[in-house]
Amino acid sequence: MDLIIMNVIHSRNHTMKPLSSLLSFTLLGLLSFQLHADWSGNITMQDRYFIDDAKYSSQYDNYLSLSSDIEFYKALDDESSINITPFFRIDQHDEERTHGDLREMYYQQTFDTWELRLGISKVYWGVTESQHLVDVINQTDSIESSDGEDKLGQPMIKASFEKDWGTVDVFVLPYFRERTFQGIEGRPRTSLVVDTDQVSYESSDEEKNIDYALRWFQFIGDLEIGLSYFNGTSREPLFTLGNNNGSAVLTPYYPLMQQAGLDAQLTTEEWLWKLEVIARDWQVFNNTNTQLIDQSFIALTGGFEYTFVGIADSDADLGLVTEYLYDDRNKQASSLFQNDLLVGLRLAMNDIQSSEALLGVIYDLDYQEYLISLEASRRFANSWTATLEVRTFNKIDNESLLNNLAKDDFIQLDVAYHF
């Protein structure tokens, strides 16, 4: 479910991996195809139309873009494999959104009792739908989508041990990826751009700080439970005011943090009960932005999904999703979701075209503002899919962070060819 606006900020000049390196990976994929390796992917045309006129003269009302994901996979033998997944997008207007990333490029080896992964990869932790608190290994590619579910590839050494008492994953993360932000032409964005060239870090090693993480996961009957610990540079930036050639900008600052996380899901017949809790220690700016002060906080997402199966004597299932989002920093929270409620409906037609729709409303109980998100998708002609997305930002008062987005309601259509 993609409901969340993880990022309400945008930026200007940030350069990603040059296209030339991407092309060489694509070429590698093509060459290996002749060696009977497996590859797959998609080419997607996207049109994003903003309902209101742009707030800033640098912006547009309609954005066309083209993107592609290509996954190349090769088993070297029964126990080892390599996986390379380049991604790129070309955007009609936003230079920042024209970007590429190596989502994955890793070597994996499976031993009798453990597994080793070396390289760039993606890891997902957690169970809830509205936000992903526990999921901290990969940086968010927030320029891709505002829901926080698109992630940048993370360089890692990952070892997994499977025991009777659970699975333990140990991570060493030797290189930090900065979050992506919209360019000055981009939408949706806030008034001030994020100048990623002026990035700063708490760690003196900056992006080369070595981060560590540990996770234990087990299922006990119908309960699945995970405990995690992260020590390193926060994927979530803080912002300070800066300037670039006389223009006010936001500059991202990445503090160090320690975070413990719990995620659990209890599954009974038609009920899924979900909980994610994090406790984080880090240093943030004080109210006057003059010094760093210690901050500890707890945030959680908890709720349920109830599914009505075979509604009205059809094959369709209708799910009711409800989650409560809380952050004990209240209005001081760096997240938008300090006291919010998600109510959503998920419809799965269970038909040949895999038609699905998801409607969600996140209501802020403190600020009386709400986000509406609708996503609907279906397959056509075997290899094609169409996905419609609508997001609106409503009843936003002046105090709110979302105020920046008030005029950024949009309708988006993705048409993808899969191979």
Next chain:
Amino acid sequence: MKNTLILKKLIGSLVLLSCLSPVIATANDEARGLEIATEADRRETGFVDSTAQMVMELKNKQGQSSSREVRSKILEVIGDGDKSLSIFDTPADIKGTASLNYSHALKPDEQWLYLPALKRVKRISSKNKSGPFMGSEFAYEDISSQEIEKYTYKYIKDEVLNGIDCFVVERYPAYKHSGYTRQVAWINKQEYRAEKIDFYDRKNSLLKTLTYTGYQKYLDKFWRADVMHMINHQTGKSTTLTWSNYQFKTGLTDKDFNRNSLKRAK
């Protein structure tokens, strides 16, 4: 007079007998039905594990079709439903999606989905055993492992089906959320394998018919049909599963059927 009395007694006992006989016959038929199911199960026991490839062809009433390709791995679990792992190769948009299923006789299956784009393993609600598998005419409960406890049985009659001597056995799902009131199965008398099954919906109307063709024997013991054809009489839609490349006793273990193996599935 005397003769009349005897006649009356005779008639009386005949009446009594004829009243009793359906009861006796029913109890016998149930025992017989269970016996047939038990023998079929006995013959199916011991395959340990298997892997196979499957092409699923979906057709609607107008004859338009679409297809899916799935690779499957099954681990036999003695005393419970089997564990299975399915990896989807087509349609291309769900390529790499994998589904892990621990089937159970009377309680809901445990089911996980791996979504490759998000790298996310999701435990999903599996109450809906009666729901369609990948938009096909096969429900989840039709393709999951067949355990004796999943039904109660009743032997109906012997019948020759396409030249094959069969037992006709009715079975009644024990799972309370099953989509069926009953199934009528034609069981090959010699091999104790299903040749045809009629499915009756919750209103007890004929819903679907499944026919098995191209049976092949593996490891000199286990029968697997190359083709399973399901037609939905109420909608005119049909689904054909074509199986190939069956392998048995490939050395799969529990570790190939857990959450981590789901992420590794390729």
